[in-house]
Amino acid sequence: MKLELKPEIEAGLLAQAHARGLSLEAYLEEVLEHAAHRHGGAPAGPEDKINPSIRSGDRPIWEVITDIMNDVPDEVFDRLPKDGASQVDHYIYGLPKRD
Numbered sequence: 001m002k003l004e005l006k007p008e009i010e011a012g013l014l015a016q017a018h019a020r021g022l023s024l025e026a027y028l029e030e031v032l033e034h035a036a037h038r039h040g041g042a043p044a045g046p047e048d049k050i051n052p053s054i055r056s057g058d059r060p061i062w063e064v065i066t067d068i069m070n071d072v073p074d075e076v077f078d079r080l081p082k083d084g085a086s087q088v089d090h091y092i093y094g095l096p097k098r099d
Contacts, residue, residue: 001030012076067081 005013010024017027081091089095 008076008079011079012072015076016071019073061086 013023013027020027022030056057081087083097084091086096090097
């Protein structure tokens with residue numbers, strides 16, 4: 001299977017993979033196995049295989065997101081557009097930028 005990813009998404013995934021000491025391919029395999037398991041696919045093995053903080057259902061979502069985002073290096077954030085919030089339709093849907 002071949003996936004075409006936007007460069008910024010690939011960079012973020014690569015950073016997360018390296019933070020876990022994995023190749024991009026090995027990291028994506030774990031992520032996809034975990035997703036398949038959560039959505040009724042084949043079992044992926046222990047749930048903490050991906051990230052133990054994700055499976056903690058009694059924590060507020062903002063704490064889970066903060067834990068996940070801590071693994072993303074600053075240089076990934078530096079590549080994000082500065083007008084991302086005001087121009088979200090441009091970056092998500094490809095619409096022309098608004099004034």
